[in-house]
Amino acid sequence: MTGVHSILDRFERRSIAVRLAVSALFWSFVILLIAGLILSTLYRDNTERAFDQRLLVYANTLASNLVAPGDPDRDLGPIGDPRFELPLSGWYWQVARPNAKPREIRSSKSLFGGQLPSLTPNADENFGQIRRGYGKAPDERGLRVIERDIDLGEDGRFIIRVGGPSDEIEADVRRFLVALTVTFLLLGMALGASTLLQIRFGLQPLVNLRSALGAIRRGEAERIAGEYPRDIAPLVGELNQLLDTNREILERARTQVGNLAHALKTPLSIIVNEAENAPDEVAAKVREQATIMRDQVNYYLDRARAAALAGTLGTLTEAEPVIAGLARTFAKIYRDKDLTIDLAIAPNLRFRGERQDLEEMAGNLIDNASKWAAGRVAVTGEIVLMDDERSRLRLMIDDDGPGLPEAAREEVLKRGHRLDETKPGSGLGLSIVRDLAGLYRGAVKLEASPLGGLRAVLELPGDRA
Secondary structure (H helix, E strand, O other): OHHHHHHHHHHHOOOHHHHHHHHHHHHHHHHHHHHHHHHHHHHHHHHHHHHHHHHHHHHHHHHHHHHOOOOOOOOOOOOOOHHHHOOOOOOEEEEEOOOOOHHHOEEOHHHOOOOOOOOOOOOOOOOOOOEEEEEEOOOOOEEEEEEEEEEOHHHOEEEEEEEEEOHHHHHHHHHHHHHHHHHHHHHHHHHHHHHHHHHHHHHHHHHHHHHHHHHHHOOOOOOOOOOOOOOOHHHHHHHHHHHHHHHHHHHHHHHHHHHHHHHHHHHHHHHHHHHOOOOHHHHHHHHHHHHHHHHHHHHHHHHHHHHHHOOOOOOOEEHHHHHHHHHHHHHHHOHHHOOEEEEEEOOOEEEOOOHHHHHHHHHHHHHHHHHHOOOEEEEEEEEEEOOOOOEEEEEEEEEOOOOOOHHHHHHHOOOOOOOOOOOOOOOOHHHHHHHHHHHOOOEEEEEEOOOOOEEEEEEEEEEEO
16 A cells, blocks of 8 residues: 555646546546457457348248158258268258157258257256257357247257357457457557647647746746736736835845844944044054944844845856956955966856845855965866756855864864954854855855865856856
């Protein structure tokens, strides 16, 4: 039972098209099988009935000869078919009184001294009826036998038996079954093809709906367009309303985050300015704490903004222009190191998200690599297919710096954790990258670089244009 439930569970998880096709093909097979069994049974009955009619013609001929004037025990002579004259030809007749002795039985020459099987063990049972059945000939071949009774009054009663080869019936039925099987196979193939066409035609609106949603996800459209059948039109309307509502919510969230940023940054700027007039120690402490507050505010505001925008449908960003712009910027910032930033980004790679978030994540990683590099940073971008069959944009940022031991790589991804206080920065860069990537259901990890330093691997939702 467990295996059956497992099969049913897997079947229920299949697509609608597969479920419809399997169901239609299964029931078509069952119906054709039942129809084939019924037709073959009817054909066998009709074939046996037609064969019995031929035997009955011979039996009636014998009955006519038997009731003709004269001695009923006389020789009945031939009945017009030469097969009854050939020994063991498969066609036989026999006439005898009930419970007659073998020497009193008259039969065709083809019977060659043998006897036909009786269909009535009791001679008086069902007397007067025409009986039909199967038996064995003297040579053990199968026979179809018909048996009828004749009552001559004072001359007594007689039983007439006529038999023919049953393999003729079987051969005829086999030919019919072959023709029926071929016909039903062709019919089944035609039904299967028509079923698949019907499914394809019937589910085409769902395919169109899926394509429309894909276009929205890729940023090629904002709403679901087109005409849909009455069954699906309400669903399309609800989805469009959901998209509009989602867009409005995101716009409000973006506005609120921006307002909050201005509301917090302005008091912080005032505090820093006022600290300039305070004693040196107080001013330094206020500036230090205000800087920490500003970094923390920026961090959480960026995280809130990204959380609001990460689920935005239809937002796409070309990766190559963003990375190229960052590379030029950091090459100028670190020009005193004679830094070289090599790029290997295909021009058709796209990030499924906001440009500002890609700049934030890639910028932090390139900045970190530039700080620690001896003189070279390499940025590589590619599209990879993950286990969930979704495309991911993978950015790999390598540097030729001192690198990090494996045990320390996870530590630097923690919020605000710094392994070297001599380098500038608040220590929030890598944690911001980690959090932003997580909001997009991506990931960032650190590995050893083939350049000798550290490699940062950033995986985000993406595809090719």
